[in-house]
Amino acid sequence: MVRLMMILLGVEYLRARWRGVMVAGVVSVLVGAALFIDALDGVLYFPIAPFAWLLLLEGLATLAVAWTGMGGQRTLRYVKGVGFCITAALVLSGFRHASFILSMVFATLFLADGLLQIASAWVVRYRTWRLAVAGGVLQIAIAIFLYQPYPTHYKGTVPYCLGLVLMFAGWNLLLLAYRARRLAVNPAVTQGGAAALIASAVGAAQGKAAKLAQTVFDGPPAPHERAITVHVWTPVGSSRAEARRQPIIDRYIAAVDRDGVISTGHAALESPERVYISLYPAVEIDRNPDEFARTLRATRENDVPGLFQPDYATESKAWCASTRQVRIRNYDPLRLDSFWQRYREDTTYNLTHRNCSSTVSHALEAALEGATPRVWGHGWLAFVRMLSTPELWVAAQLRKRGQTMAWTPGLTLDYARALSMLADPRPTGWARMLRVLRVRMLRRERRRERERAHRGEGSPHA
Structure with a gap:
């Protein structure tokens, strides 16, 4: 994602803001590491419930406006909304095996992605294929960690994953800031x-x-x-x-x-x-x-x-x-x-x-x-x-x-x-939805006026 962000933002833009990007990266890494470590003993100090409610609201909001998307954008919004809602529902439900289910799902995703990356790198053998294999091995290691119950018997699955996301995101921001500071061309x-x-x-x-x-x-x-x-x-x-x-x-x-x-x-x-x-x-x-x-x-x-x-x-x-x-x-x-x-x-x-x-x-x-x-x-x-x-x-x-x-x-x-x-x-999903609803209301009002005029009742604004 670092290289893609450098492409879309450009070196000139990033070089002028590398300090702010670096600060955001440091904060993200520290918060993610603290959250991951906090979950290791099974006693959570991080408030998971508010995070789950935010996840649920985001999922519902995404589903509410998903129909306004176009083509693949619509599909992506539905997948995102359903995924967020299911994850939040499992966290908030208090279901006995909710953490186990989430662990199995997340671990399987990591395992499948790691195996695919290793297999494709081994077959194609492009210039940096060894680095890709190392990345695949890391994903498999994370999958194994999530599969086995030690040390929290799956209770730390959600904070583990959230901590990993924050750490990886922070690391990407740090790389982005470091490269933008030193490079003259992209x-x-x-x-x-x-x-x-x-x-x-x-x-x-x-x-x-x-x-x-x-x-x-x-x-x-x-x-x-x-x-x-x-x-x-x-x-x-x-x-x-x-x-x-x-x-x-x-x-x-x-x-x-x-x-x-x-x-x-x-x-x-x-x-x-x-x-x-x-x-x-x-x-x-x-x-x-x-x-x-x-x-x-x-x-x-x-x-x-x-x-x-x-x-x-x-x-x-x-x-x-x-x-x-x-x-x-x-x-x-x-x-x-x-x-x-x-x-x-x-x-x-x-x-x-x-x-x-x-x-x-x-x-x-x-x-x-x-x-x-x-x-x-x-x-x-x-x-x-x-x-x-x-x-x-x-x-x-x-x-x-x-x-x-x-x-x-x-x-x-x-x-x-x-x-x-x-x-x-x-346009954002909400803006597009409000515009579509406004157009539909205007069309409905015009249709009613035509029906009144056809019945000879006249316009209500006359």
Whole structure:
């Protein structure tokens, strides 16, 4: 999450506020450590009940406005609201086995995430795969700690988890402050190579970007609005023959058609400034299942020559139209152009390390660097609003999956959607709900007036 926050806030913004971020990090770590230690003896001094009530209120409030969301935003709000309400209900119910149930749920989540991270790092073998394995081992250790009853017989589950959340959040803030203090350019986008550094340097030379006139956008950009477009060909949508439906797998990894041919999909990025970023292997990679597993490793022996498609019209005509599009208004064309000028010098293609999806994701990050201050200004409001947006956590998790496993068209699609909610903020749930209710009340009143006029009763305001 640290790198994603650096991308969205920008180095200039963070360098001016690194002391405040560091203080917040220290306080979060200390409070989390104190809470974790307090729970070790089974006698809690921390008031869990007020925390549970706050969790319940937040869950209910989220469910109340969840229907106002759009697409994935609506699903995320429902999942968050239901999860918060169930957790709070178990804590407040006094049910004998509530702590045991929560321990099993939290431990299973840690265990599944740790195993997935280790397995994907071992298969793909990207440059920092050993660090990913170490992180997976840490998550498994936390899962084991939550599974076994020592030392509190599961009574400390909630404060344990809350303490861990506060400690991890504080540690991330400390890393954010330390890096922002020392760096002149944003390292968060260096996965794109030298091009990302150049793009960041160009942005730094510009100084503080002007605040956008509009701070809330009610929906995606209209066709006539200036915006970058992320094109995604999903594995199922781009399959040559009818695909065998495999939930999740054909959404995020690959689809297999009735002839046994594997389709991984494709991703590209297009801007109004005639920048079109679409990396493709110069020679078609063997998609035979027996050979496909060998090409998954992000090692140099799997590097092949690649080529960049000239534009969307040419690519879609030669293949097919993209099946999904995500458009974002709030981007920096200079950073994007600088990224593209340097990135295109290397045409190497690697199925898991440098593919179409990773290229688009890195280009999107370069284009959105400093996007949050451009919307909310350069005060602390930008920092608070970004942290309070649920899509930040979603985008961070997707970015983690892309970095530790491999960027796929499905991950890039969801990542672009989450970033669009952060770069082009939508109205808050309550504001949107009140506006919808107001419109409905006006429509109902107008309908009643028409009915009265039709009956000849006249308008009540006459």
